[in-house]
Amino acid sequence: MRSLRAKFLALLCGLTPMLGCKSKEDPPPPPPADLLQVPSPDWRDQIIYFVMTDRFANGDPGNDDQGAGEYNPQDEARYSGGDLQGLLSQLDYIQGLGATTVWLTPPVANQWWDPLVNYGGYHGYWARNFTQMDAHLGTLEDYQRLSRALHGRGMYLVQDIVLNHMANCFRYVAYEPDHVDRHVVLNTGAKPACGPSQAPFDQWDPTNAAHRQAGIFHWTPAIVDYQNPEQEMNWQLADLDDLNTSHPAVMTALKDSYSFWLREAGVDGFRVDTVFYVSPDLFKDFLFSKDPAHPGVLEVARSLGKDRFLAFGEGFASDKPFEDTLSRKVASYMDDPVTGEALLPGMLQFPLYRTAGDVFARGNPTSELAHRLMNSREVFSRPHLMPTFLDNHDVDRFRAGGSEAALRQALVFMMTVPGIPVLYYGTEQGFTGRRSAMFKAGFESGGRDRFDTSSPLYAFIRELTALRKAHAVFRRGVPTVLRQNEVRGGVFAYKMEEGGEAALVLFNTSDEETLLDNLDTGLPEGQSLTLLASLGAGAGDVSVGSRGRLSMKLPARGVRVFRPSGEVTPVPPESARITLSNTSGGTVSQDFELSGTAVGVSSLKVVVDGALGSASEVTVGQDGSWRTLVSVASMVDPNVQHSLVAWSEGAQVLSETLTFRVSRTFVPLVTHEDPANDDTGPEGRYHYPSDVSWGSNHQGDFRRVTLLGSGNVLKLAFQMPRITTEWNPQNGFDHVAFTVFIDVPGRTGLTVMPQQNRSVPAGMDWDYRIRAHGWSNALFETRDASATNEGSPVSPAAALEVDAASGTVFFTLPGALFAGRSDLSGVKVYATTWDYDGGYRPLVPGTEQWKFGGGEGATDPLVLDDTPVLTIP
Structure with missing residues (x-):
């Protein structure tokens, strides 16, 4: 049987043409005559910068206010004034960060103001017409200029699209399934008008018999039970009018609408909003249809020379620790779980997003992230095409609940594991507001522009993007977790491997100094490790010790990224030795005594769960024996395994590792x-x-x-x-x-x-x-x-x-x-x-x-x- 890693690599290249694997000898294609349409990149090599266009940069104040009461930069619910011209003016800033792709929120003509919810459609997800530009953002010509400018820089453009719903034009105050024309409130005060302007979506009114007969929309109320499949697929998400995507006319219009942006704006990828609210089977038609009159999006892309057009979905779901039910739901939109047919090339990595936040921001045990990273290899056929992220416009900013030190660690993680890293605008400026503006006149800007290329986080991210670009092992490699902590934040270590290249990535997610002990690296003893990147003091090149093991102190919130240099030097013989009297503590209910022997050291520390800050100092007797009491006062979970080691920093020697569990009651x-x-x-x-x-x-x-x-x-x-x-x-x-x-x-x-x-x-x-x-x-x-x-x-x-x-x-x-x-x-x-x-x-x-x-x-x-x-x- 082939190894897991071999099967994983086969899925990546041999079985998945949409990934676009190429031999390293292939020369780059010549530049096209018109930069509107360019060949697809290898998406594994891309780094995405995600902008909410209205909140990013204002290049044309003349389009800010369309006179419908929808514009007020002081109000989070209304338009702030960002537009495509502003985005175009800041491409140096984005590219300087190391991003290679810009993903923007839907630019289509939107509902500007919804009086039923007192909120505006500045974000772009409340469409009135899928084939027109929203007047606040600019013109089709502006969009084409942006596309050409990106392509001229060797960058790419991803557009957010919606298949599930349009704007909120009607709602139900009560619901009779057999009389869907009753209890309807029409959103007649909506601006700029009530109802979509694009056929066939202009048949939106459930009180109109002809519209009801056309069946373009589902005549349903808002979802109240997200566990109910019928509601999830056919009811309204937050009162947004739900499209009947099983209707042939709807699917034809959706394919034609989004093919328009491929042809006219040269977009290189789609992010597909709210995919859980449409059937996975929809994508067989939307992406792959060979209907010559209304082909699927990927067929249109190929006709334009984009053989690896990227479409990735948003499935807002994440599992509890050590579970993967929702991860498998995400995976079902990438590959049909029954037939194995490919659907969406990628999905947003929501499962990894949640677990990374839990571990880096909230200090959960690193074993949770170890499970999620390795589980992604099992569950997802194309993890390298799954955009990874730390936050976005729909969730709290990472910095709203996590420290800057935690954010820096999470950024290192995102840049060194499989997936397409996504940087949400403002992260590089330490934003805490979910949708704050980058320009000084915009919402929550603090009255100043935020395009500061000298900010510490901007510089740090620039270093990380350079690291990822310089080493293919981080872009294309396969991870193997080497060490985790079941109990708390602390050590998290993994190895990335690709094509004979390897790298070690070591974290201490704790806010105190931690001991990495007896890490089995799988490398030969004496192997020199070259430091590629680090966080925290004391970093430098190191060598693997005897039996291929690595031990070191890691500072609070420290990171070490190493690459084997290929140089091997003999490991000097040990001058000291520490032993434990037993190697398993079993299960205890109270403090217990630990003892052992030591040669060549006068004192040592007993380090429990890697926590050096609370390690107890122990004096070694003249006969070489030692003993101490191990406190379990703060240990309460009987399901986790604790570990301890006796360690001498001066002699750089450790005992073997002892494991134990604690059973206590509240x-x-x-x-x-x-x-x-x-x-x-x-x-x-x-x-x-x-x-x-x-x-x-x-x-x-x-x-x-x-x-x-x-x-x-x-x-x-x-x-x-x-x-x-x-x-x-x-x-x-x-x-x-x-x-x-x-x-x-x-x-x-x-x-x-x-x-x-x-x-x-x-x-x-x-x-x-x-x-x-x-x-x-x-x-x-x-x-x-x-x-x-x-x-x-x-x-x-x-x-x-x-x-x-x-x-x-x-x-x-x-x-x-x-x-x-x-x-x-x-x-x-x-x-x-x-x-x-x-x-x-x-x-x-x-x-x-x-x-x-x-x-x-x-x-x-x-x-x-x-x-x-x-x-x-």
Whole structure:
């Protein structure tokens, strides 16, 4: 049987022509006469820069305001003024970063303002006409100039497209499937007009009998159950009018519409929005149809000389740790799971996105990322064609909940593993706002242009893109994980291999110094390793030790990227030795004694789970024996395997590794019974948004709050009347955000509650703050915190669990937050609820679909329900 790696490489090149594998001897093609149409690149070698055009650069202020009340750069919901001419003017900036491709949001004619939701279509996903340019962005000639300019630089253009829906032109306030003309609200106040202008999509009105008969749209309400396949495929996503893609006229129009942009604008790839809401079979027609009158997109691309046209889908789904059900759903849009037929060449790597964020930003065990990286080899046939990313326009920015040090590590990871790296605009400037503008007149710009090529992150990313371009092993190689930490953030090591070339990538994802011990590199002992890139002090070339093992200290948030030089030098004989009395600790329930012997050292450190900062110093006796007590106070998960090693830094010698597990139980320390239905704000005058997804579920109503402890580990249990998952949240709950303040005795904290217009109750200040909702889970300390600033992110974040049956959300805070304490006595907790969507959900005096009502958001507390200050005895 062929090895996994051999099968993987066969899939990459021999069985997958859409990947475009070429021999290294093939000469580059001559430049075309007209730069509008150029041959496809090898997409494995590309680096994508993703821009939301309206928020990137304003080159023509004359097209900003179309007179429909849709333009206001101070309002996140309205157009800010970015356009294609502005994008064209900043190509030096983008190319200087190392990007080779620009991906832009849909440029098509859009619904500018939707009064039913009080939001605008500046983003481009609410189309009125798939074959016309939106007037805010420019003309077709502007788009052609951009395309030619990119191609003239050896760069490429990816356009965002939508197949599932168009603008919101009607909605249902009630639904009778047999009478779809009833209970309809027509969006007559929409700007610039109500309804698509393009045939056949202009047959959009369910109250019109001829339109209903035409069947171009599904006459359905908004999805309320994302687990229901019928709703997922045929109901409206957030009230956006759902196209009947099984209708031949619809598919013909979609193929013709997007072929138009291939022919007229020379686009080189498509990002396909919301693919989970159309059938995978759709892509057999949309991409591969050989109908001479209405060919598939890939057929049109080939006729234009683009033999490797890239189409990648957006399937917003990510698995919980060590699961892959949703990953396989993503994969089903790349290859038919029954017939094996190729569908979309690639899909956005949402599973890897979530796990990378959990590990780098939130401090989860690195074993989660090890599983996800290796699982991608198993599940996806073309991982090298799956765009990888750290954030985008639909999710919180990485820096909204992760430190800059964590971001730098995540960027190194993205640039050294399979996939097409995607940089979301503004990442290189440290943006925290999801859709902030890069130009000074735009939304949340701070009144200045942000195209700073001297910024530290811009320079860092430029170095990483150069690294990826210089070494094919990162662009085309196959990963093998060498080391992971099952317990916490810490060591994560993998080897990339391709065509006889290899590289080692080593991380310490912890905020403290970590020991990498006894790493089996698979390289010959004495092999010299050349440093290619690093984060953290003390980096340099190293050599592999005896038995092909590598051991070293890695600084907090450190990274080392090595390449074997080919030079081998003899390894000197060991002058010291450390042994353990046993090699397995089994399962323990309390602190245990460890002992051993040592030769050639007078003292050593016992390092548990790689954490050097908490390693205990042990003196070696004159007879060479030593013993110490290993504390397990902060270890509570019986499902993870801990490890320890005895180590002498001076002698550079380690023992073998001992593994053990800890079985402990949590004990209730404080229980608070909270009144029912008091989720109405501090004065009882707030009410939920009017959208039916809130209903009468009282998602923000505490019913019981329990604080539990085990050693110095704190678990919070919030029992609510109901857990909802209306919007398919990755954390297992939605329509509520928890903000929790922790006061550690003996420390000086803050009283202000960032971004909530309030201070914590008298008698406490906070040292740590949890902010979590369906798509984020962040922990902050007080450094840099203020009334407007959340503070500085800390990892690891609280572990999050949901028990939907009992309506309980759990947060477990690591014992490291309470270092120096053997228990939790005196710790104070104060918890609040609200909701969060790129920021705390707005509060307005009246009633709106997506905003809380009954108060003034600029001054009134953003608190639905809260607890008293709970003090652990």
